[in-house]
Amino acid sequence: MVTLKAVVEALLFSSQKPLTPKEILQVVRLGTEYAGEQEVADLVKITEESIQATLQSLTSEYTELGRSFQLVEQVSGWQLSTRPDYQIWVRQLFPELRPTRLSPPALETLAIVAYRQPITKGDIEAIRGVTVDGVMQKLLDLGLVKIAGRAEIPGRPLLYETTLHFMEHFGLKNLNELPNASELRSLALPSAKISAEAQSNNPADALATAESPESNATDIRELEAETEAKVAVAPDPSDHEHDSTERG
Secondary structure, three states, X not given: OOOHHHHHHHXXXXXXXXXXXXXXXXXXXXXXXXXXXXXXXXXXXXXXXXXXHHHHHHHHHHHHHOOOEEEEEEOOEEEEEEOHHHHHHHHHHXXXXXXXXXXXXXXXXXXXXXXXXXXEHHHHHHHHXXXXXXXXXXXXXXXXXXXXXXXXXXXXXXXXXXXXHHHHHOOOOOHHHOOOHHHHHOOOOOOOEEOXXXXXXOHHHOEEOOOOOHHHXXXXXXXXXXXXXXXXXXXXXHHHHOHHHHHO
């Protein structure tokens, strides 16, 4: 007799991307049309809730058995991946694919975007006290940050926010899972200043980079440290690309 747990496990093992309970349900129902009624009697009346319960059961089962892989829920669905404890050995299979490490300035900038999004480049520069053109381009190229529109202020500067790839890379289901999210979002931080002359005469040049006051230095370092801590335990981007290979 084919069980729902075995079918779900087979789908997760074979998939090259995370699967949602809805997607799994659709595939299971399609599969039952090609199987004998006797073999799939338990699969005929399954629901999205029963798929969710099966996923939770598999997650607990892998943990209890101490397997080298785990089932994790990400923002885009569920996926099998090797446990971080074994990443040193797994990476030896792909010596030519070393991930690009983020520099401290990039981590600091990404932390600010993650906690204060959507945010303008001017506000980021006001918090950091330096220009961030090169760093922002690097984060955009890596797909960790994207343009989210324009701010409704003089000059209509671009707004930036994190991407789905950012969520997947750091293993987050939503932004509330960021460390100390509510606390760090409410910190009083400097913002870009708009001169009176710029507002009346030249809106395009309205944003001026503000220096970060010393009184905010501790709060900023705290925000950066939280994201750096998350980075330290997060898998590398290349790990997600090779999950299926690792499982094989």
